[in-house]
Structures are given as C-alpha cells and as structure tokens.
Amino acid sequence: MNKHKVMGLIAVGLLATLPARGAEMDAKQVTIAAKALGFVSPKASAGAKVVVTAGAAPVAAVQSAMSAASVAAGDAGSAAGAFAVFVASADEAKKANGKGTVTVGNDVACVDAGACVIAVETTPKVTIYVSKAAASAAGVDFDPNFKMMITEK
Amino acid sequence: MKMATITPSGLILAAVTSMALAQAAMAQSMDYGSLQDLFGEPVTTSATGKPQRASEVPAAMTIVTADEITKSGARTIPDVLNRVAGIDVLQWTSSNADVGIRGYNQGYNPRLLVLVNGRQVYQDFYGMTLWSSIPVQLSEIRQIEVVKGPQSALFGFNAVSGVINIVTYSPFYDDVGTVEATLGNLGQKEFSFVKTLKLGTRGGIRLSAGGWDMDTYGTNTSTNWAKFYDKKSSSRTASLDSLFQITPDIQAGLETTWNSINEFGIASSGEYVRNDYKTYSIRGNLKANTRIGLLEANAYSNNLDVNLGSRVSFVNTKMRSNIVQLQDLVKLDDRLTTRIGLEFRDISMKSYPVRGATNGYKNYALSNMFDWQATTDLSLTLALRGDHTALYRDGPRPYPFTDTDYERSFNSFSYNAGMVWRVTANDSLLLTTARGISSPSLIELRNNSVTAPSPNSLLISGNPNVDPSVTTSYEIGWRHMIDDINGFGRLSVSHQKTTDLKFVNLSSPKLINGYRVFLLGDNLGSTQAWTLEAELQGKLDAFRWNLSWMWMDTEDAIKISNLLIGENYEKSNARNTVKANIGWDSGPWSTDLLLLWKSKTYRYLQDGSNKTLFEVNPGLMTQASVGYQVTSDLRISLSGANLLKDETRLTPAPKAERRVWATVSYKL
Numbered sequence: 001m002n003k004h005k006v007m008g009l010i011a012v013g014l015l016a017t018l019p020a021r022g023a024e025m026d027a028k029q030v031t032i033a034a035k036a037l038g039f040v041s042p043k044a045s046a047g048a049k050v051v052v053t054a055g056a057a058p059v060a061a062v063q064s065a066m067s068a069a070s071v072a073a074g075d076a077g078s079a080a081g082a083f084a085v086f087v088a089s090a091d092e093a094k095k096a097n098g099k100g101t102v103t104v105g106n107d108v109a110c111v112d113a114g115a116c117v118i119a120v121e122t123t124p125k126v127t128i129y130v131s132k133a134a135a136s137a138a139g140v141d142f143d144p145n146f147k148m149m150i151t152e153k
Numbered sequence: 154m155k156m157a158t159i160t161p162s163g164l165i166l167a168a169v170t171s172m173a174l175a176q177a178a179m180a181q182s183m184d185y186g187s188l189q190d191l192f193g194e195p196v197t198t199s200a201t202g203k204p205q206r207a208s209e210v211p212a213a214m215t216i217v218t219a220d221e222i223t224k225s226g227a228r229t230i231p232d233v234l235n236r237v238a239g240i241d242v243l244q245w246t247s248s249n250a251d252v253g254i255r256g257y258n259q260g261y262n263p264r265l266l267v268l269v270n271g272r273q274v275y276q277d278f279y280g281m282t283l284w285s286s287i288p289v290q291l292s293e294i295r296q297i298e299v300v301k302g303p304q305s306a307l308f309g310f311n312a313v314s315g316v317i318n319i320v321t322y323s324p325f326y327d328d329v330g331t332v333e334a335t336l337g338n339l340g341q342k343e344f345s346f347v348k349t350l351k352l353g354t355r356g357g358i359r360l361s362a363g364g365w366d367m368d369t370y371g372t373n374t375s376t377n378w379a380k381f382y383d384k385k386s387s388s389r390t391a392s393l394d395s396l397f398q399i400t401p402d403i404q405a406g407l408e409t410t411w412n413s414i415n416e417f418g419i420a421s422s423g424e425y426v427r428n429d430y431k432t433y434s435i436r437g438n439l440k441a442n443t444r445i446g447l448l449e450a451n452a453y454s455n456n457l458d459v460n461l462g463s464r465v466s467f468v469n470t471k472m473r474s475n476i477v478q479l480q481d482l483v484k485l486d487d488r489l490t491t492r493i494g495l496e497f498r499d500i501s502m503k504s505y506p507v508r509g510a511t512n513g514y515k516n517y518a519l520s521n522m523f524d525w526q527a528t529t530d531l532s533l534t535l536a537l538r539g540d541h542t543a544l545y546r547d548g549p550r551p552y553p554f555t556d557t558d559y560e561r562s563f564n565s566f567s568y569n570a571g572m573v574w575r576v577t578a579n580d581s582l583l584l585t586t587a588r589g590i591s592s593p594s595l596i597e598l599r600n601n602s603v604t605a606p607s608p609n610s611l612l613i614s615g616n617p618n619v620d621p622s623v624t625t626s627y628e629i630g631w632r633h634m635i636d637d638i639n640g641f642g643r644l645s646v647s648h649q650k651t652t653d654l655k656f657v658n659l660s661s662p663k664l665i666n667g668y669r670v671f672l673l674g675d676n677l678g679s680t681q682a683w684t685l686e687a688e689l690q691g692k693l694d695a696f697r698w699n700l701s702w703m704w705m706d707t708e709d710a711i712k713i714s715n716l717l718i719g720e721n722y723e724k725s726n727a728r729n730t731v732k733a734n735i736g737w738d739s740g741p742w743s744t745d746l747l748l749l750w751k752s753k754t755y756r757y758l759q760d761g762s763n764k765t766l767f768e769v770n771p772g773l774m775t776q777a778s779v780g781y782q783v784t785s786d787l788r789i790s791l792s793g794a795n796l797l798k799d800e801t802r803l804t805p806a807p808k809a810e811r812r813v814w815a816t817v818s819y820k821l
Contacts, residue, residue, distance in 0.1 A: 035191045
C-alpha cells in the first residue's frame with residue numbers, strides 16, 4: 001500500500017468519525033427559519049439572545065431576519081438562556097438543548113435525529129420540520145394552526 | 154418578621170399584572186397574514202376545515218387576494234368573483250346579482266354557501282344570497298376563497314355548488330385602516346370606513362361602516378312592473394368584530410353586524426321584485442388549544458326583516474337563524490388529522506301577511522373529517538356528515554295540510570372524498586367525489602294559514618313533504634406549474650347530477666285534502682351536466698394574466714314543462730365561457746382589464762301576465778381599471794364596466810348601461 005493510499009484511508013476514517021454537518025443555511029433559509037420562530041410559544045421577548053454557531057448560518061443574515069433579537073456568533077455551549085441557537089450539527093444541538101432554547105438545524109437530518117427543534121427547506125417549496133421530542137425537551141411549543149401545516153417528526 | 158398580607162384588591166391587581174406580563178400566547182385563531190408570509194402563498198381552512206396551504210388543498214379552489222381586489226377596481230363582491238374561472242354572475246341590475254358555480258345560476262340562487270369568517274351570510278329564507286347585504290367593505294377583505302363542487306359534508310347547509318368564504322382582516326393580528334370614497338355615473342355615490350384598534354396586548358376590534366346609492370339599470374317603464382321598479386338602490390352597513398386572548402390558550406370573539414338594502418332584483422320565479430331587507434346578526438366565538446385538540450364553539454343569530462314586493466305578492470315577514478357549532482380539530486399523529494363537528498340549527502319565519510303562525514325547523518348534524526398524508530406525495534381526505542331535520546309549526550291548522558304534516562322529520566347524508574397526488578415536483582392530480590344536500594328553504598316549507606280557507610279555495614303554500622335535492626359530483630383535475638411563465642396550467646373535468654330538483658310550482662295546482670294548491674316547493678325531476686375547465690395563469694415582468702375557458706353540457710329531465718317552472722338549465726347554462734384578465738403594474742401605476750365572453754343563453758322572465766323565454770347574448774363584456782398610488786397611503790383609481798357598448802343585455806332584466814367610477818382610497 002503506497003503512502004497516498006494510506007493517507008487517503010486515514011482521511012476517510014477521520015471523516016467517518018466526525019459528526020455530520022450540513023451546508024451553511026442561505027439567506028432565504030434563515031429568513032424562513034426566523035419567520036417560523038415567530039410561531040414558537042412562549043414567544044421571544046425584545047432583545048432575546050440568539051446564538052449562531054460556526055457554519056450554521058451567516059450571522060448577518062440571522063441578525064437581519066431577527067432584527068429585534070440580540071444575535072451573536074458563539075458556540076453551542078454558550079447558549080444558556082438563549083431563545084434560539086442556530087447549529088451546524090446534531091451534536092451541537094444536543095449541547096445547546098436547554099429550557100426554552102429552540103435549536104435551529106441547518107439540515108433536516110438534525111430534526112430526524114431528534115436533536116434540533118426545527119429545520120427548514122426552501123426548495124422546491126417552503127417545508128418546515130419540527131422534532132416533537134426536541135421541542136418537548138426544550139419546553140417549547142408551536143402555534144396549533146402552524147403545527148397543522150408542517151411536518152412533525 | 155413582618156408577614157405579607159394579601160387583600161382581595163391585591164389579588165385582583167396581582168392577577169391583572171400577571172396577565173399583562175404574561176408572554177403572548179399561542180394563537181387559536183389562524184393568523185392568515187403571518188402564515189401566508191411564511192409559506193409564500195395564501196393559506197385557508199375552506200377546503201377541509203383544517204389550516205392548509207392553497208397549493209395543497211384537496212379541492213378545486215381559487216383564492217382571490219386583497220391585492221387582486223384592489224387592482225381590479227371592482228366595487229362589489231360579485232364583480233370580484235366574476236373573474237374566477239367556473240363562476241357565473243347574473244348581474245340583474247347595477248347592484249343586484251346572483252352568483253353560481255359551474256352553472257345552475259338563477260334568481261335567488263339557493264345552491265351556494267357564502268360565509269364571512271365562517272358565519273353564513275346566505276339567507277335561509279330562500280336559501281339565496283343578498284350580496285348587497287353582506288356586511289363587509291371590500292377594503293377589509295384579506296381574501297375570498299372559492300371552493301367549487303359540493304361541500305355539504307364539510308360545511309353543511311347550502312354548500313351544493315360550492316362555498317365562498319370571505320376572510321376579513323383580523324381585529325387581533327392585523328393593523329389596517331382605510332377610508333374610501335367613490336363617485337360614478339348612474340348616480341353612484343359610495344363611502345366606506347374600516348379600522349382596527351388594539352386594546353392593550355390582549356385584544357382588538359375592527360370597525361367598519363359603509364354605504365352606497367346608485368341608480369339601477371334601464372329606463373324601461375313597462376306598466377306591468379313599473380310600480381315595483383325604482384331606479385334608486387341603496388345600501389347601509391355597519392359591523393363590529395373583536396377578538397380577545399382570555400388565557401394563553403383561550404381566545405374569545407364577539408361580532409355584530411347590521412345592514413339595510415333597498416334594490417330592484419329578480420326572484421326565483423323569474424319575477425321583478427323590489428327588495429327591501431334589513432339584516433342584523435350577533436355572534437360569539439370561543440377557541441381553545443387543549444390536550445384533546447383545537448376546540449371551537451361558535452354561536453350566532455342571523456335576523457332578516459323582509460319587505461319584498463312583486464307583481465303578484467307582497468311579503469312582509471321576519472326570519473331568524475340561530476346556529477350553534479362545536480368542533481374539535483385534532484392532529485392524531487404526524488400524518489393524520491381529524492375534525493369532529495356538531496351543529497344545531499333553529500330556523501324560523503313568521504307567517505304573513507297575517508301574523509299568528511311560525512314555521513321552522515330544527516336540525517341536528519354530526520360530521521367527521523379525516524385528512525391523511527399517506528406519503529410525501531399523496532394525501533387523502535374523507536368527510537362524512539349526517540343531518541336530522543325536524544319541522545315545526547306553531548299556530549292554527551296549516552291548511553290545506555294538517556299539523557301532522559308539519560311534524561315530519563327526515564335524515565340526510567353527505568360525503569366529500571378527495572385525493573391529491575403530487576406526480577412530480579410540478580404536477581399534481583386531483584380526484585374528488587361528493588354528495589351535496591340542498592335542504593328545503595323556509596319558503597319551500599312554510600304555511601301562512603291562520604284561518605280556515607273557504608272550501609274549494611285555490612291556495613298557495615309551502616310543502617312540508619318536499620325532499621332535499623341531492624347533488625352528486627365527480628371531478629378529475631390536473632395542475633402543472635410552469636416556471637417559464639411563473640404560473641400554472643390547470644385542466645379539470647367534472648360531472649354533476651342533481652336529483653329531486655325543487656321548484657316553485659305556481660302553474661300546476663295539486664289537490665290536497667280537498668283544496669287546489671300551488672306549491673312553493675315541489676320535487677320535479679333531475680338534471681346533470683359535464684363541465685370542462687381549462688386555466689392558464691402567469692406573471693412576466695410587469696404583466697400578470699389569467700385565461701380560462703369553461704365548457705358545459707347540460708341535460709335536464711324535468712317532469713313538467715319548463716315554462717311552468719320558469720327554469721330551463723339546458724338553455725340557461727352557458728355552453729362556453731371565456732375569461733381573459735390581464736394587468737400591468739409599473740411603479741405607482743397598476744392597470745387591469747377583464748374580457749368576458751359567454752355563449753348565447755336563454756332565461757325565463759315573468760313580465761306581467763306572461764312568462765317569456767328571453768335570449769341573452771351580450772357578446773364581449775369588459776371591466777377595466779387604472780390605479781395610481783399617489784403616496785404610500787393615498788391611491789386613486791378610475792374604473793369601468795360594460796365599456797364596449799352603451800347598453801348590454803346581461804340578463805332578461807333591463808339592459809346594463811356603461812358604468813364609470815372613480816375611487817379615492819386613503820390608509821389610516
């Protein structure tokens with residue numbers, strides 16, 4: 001086995017052990033996610049803390065979509081007391097899960113895993129996914145009419 | 154150590170303070186605006202009773218938005234609806250109209266359920282809709298939802314050819330205010346006012362009021378009906394709607410409305426009538442988000458004072474519809490939603506011209522809807538409803554009938570079933586079938602006897618033995634999203650058959666208990682029709698457009714001569730209807746043009762002592778509007794109808810004259 005093949009196998013092995021990370025949310029996804037957060041109960045208060053982890057979403061886009069919130073880049077561990085945390089993986093979501101914190105995944109897989117409370121798709125049309133288990137763990141609920149129009153997992 | 158003491162006033166203060174500080178609650182009422190903003194398309198509950206996106210409903214449905222209403226320049230709801238594929242508007246006069254879905258339109262059309270925010274605004278009196286009496290200003294309408302085909306299992310009474318639900322801005326979620334004034338030829342003067350007001354963080358009200366005066370069409374002064382024909386028509390309307398967040402999980406609303414109209418129209422018998430109606434209503438509504446679902450209780454009373462004059466009769470009566478509805482909407486699991494509904498109706502009408510008897514019925518209904526998202530691409534809906542109707546009559550013997558005849562009760566059963574299959578990302582297939590019930594109206598049932606008539610008298614009476622008409626329909630529809638035109642194409646084929654058709658039978662008396670009787674409700678046959686609808690809609694740059702064609706083939710099987718009942722659906726259902734709507738928007742300017750063409754039709758008219766079959770062949774009809782947004786709050790527009798000719802025969806009533814009007818609208 002030559003050196004390149006060995007390096008390649010090591011790289012594949014390392015990748016396989018890393019937690020899955022979705023692509024960073026684009027501005028449209030962020031806008032839809034921010035609007036969906038408007039249906040969370042209890043609602044965010046003015047100046048509510050919102051944390052965006054690396055690779056989850058552009059911080060500026062989140063701030064633009066949630067102008068009344070206090071948005072900052074950070075890691076999932078610093079999300080205590082936050083209204084929402086935009087995360088890039090299920091592992092980050094699990095770290096951020098706390099009372100009243102809504103975890104927003106950049107990939108539906110995070111909701112499938114029961115780690116993120118919410119994730120959105122914007123193509124081919126707007127689709128919103130919510131994990132009932134994660135929402136329950138976070139102590140949040142959604143508008144009952146909204147829940148009739150989304151995919152709960 | 155000093156202990157705190159709690160006084161009763163302190164408890165109240167604490168409770169009030171805690172309520173004020175509580176976080177905003179979950180919404181039990183649907184926040185149409187926020188949900189539309191989220192999903193990028195209108196949302197509705199009119200297809201199944203469940204909140205849904207317009208693109209996902211298992212029904213042939215069109216939603217007309219507030220923006221489309223504004224740009225159309227239309228000043229009446231029938232004018233707005235006239236643009237929708239499959240809708241037929243009979244514009245009898247400048248203000249009086251009847252609206253039908255997929256044909257079978259007539260004077261006092263009794264086959265349509267019209268709702269304002271879920272409250273029925275059709276009148277159980279004849280089962281007809283007095284469009285001028287609907288207590289809504291155009292500027293307070295968020296959207297008008299049109300559902301085609303029978304919807305009895307989902308919505309109950311009168312939903313035979315379809316449902317039109319007018320959704321207004323919410324007093325709680327929306328912040329709107331508009332004052333409008335319109336001036337036009339034919340003496341048109343119109344004013345309206347709409348304003349929402351927030352009451353702290355937990356409540357809101359919406360006030361609206363408006364009125365118009367207008368000359369009706371025509372200068373015909375035929376002596377047979379001249380005394381019933383007055384060129385002046387008018388309407389005055391006021392309403393107050395409110396919604397309050399009682400607890401985080403409970404909302405309550407109260408609405409009251411009032412209207413007075415005076416206008417010239419055409420009755421179901423094909424006769425000219427002078428309509429003078431007053432309506433008033435009150436409604437209470439309670440919604441609660443509970444462990445067992447979204448519960449809703451709705452109770453309202455619709456009242457109608459009637460002063461109606463025709464060549465042969467004068468009707469002076471009062472009618473009341475008291476309705477209580479309970480429903481529970483539950484998402485049973487991720488894919489299955491159900492709605493269970495109970496409804497009680499007590500509908501009554503005073504005898505006329507002499508008081509002393511009251512006719513009515515009580516109706517008890519149970520319904521259940523299931524909506525199952527079988528797979529990502531396939532959804533199925535099934536709704537079932539059973540009605541038990543018990544007639545009643547208080548007062549002396551109802552000659553020629555007996556009290557026993559008015560102790561009758563009957564059961565009816567309706568269903569709606571639908572399937573939506575998303576064949577590809579851009580294609581969807583819709584299959585529906587339904588059984589709709591047209592229950593007898595009060596006019597068809599009522600008996601006004603308060604004294605014994607002379608033997609061998611010729612009597613006119615409603616009929617306690619008349620049966621509901623039953624409409625069965627099947628539809629297959631295909632919809633294709635077309636990215637190149639930023640729109641869609643739609644094709645549907647449907648078949649409807651109505652049995653036990655009910656008619657006013659003033660021409661062939663029946664012998665009942667020794668009296669010859671003309672019956673106001675008589676089951677006299679059946680009719681069926683095939684309908685093809687094609688529609689293409691797009692938006693390119695500044696242009697938006699919609700093109701539709703409806704073809705209809707009707708076959709009647711009516712037991713007596715069409716002349717005697719005054720209806721001939723084979724001749725009155727237009728074989729072809731083509732509508733083309735194009736608009737152009739640029740900066741502050743908006744323009745809108747509607748072209749409408751219908752095949753030649755024939756319709757009976759009771760003119761004096763003769764009932765004649767009138768040919769109606771209006772040719773190309775138009776509506777147009779040009780609007781200019783002067784500031785963000787101020788808009789002016791110039792609009793018109795029947796523009797191509799000085800006079801156009803739209804119906805057997807006097808010809809429609811060219812109309813032009815200007816509107817100034819200011820946002821408050």
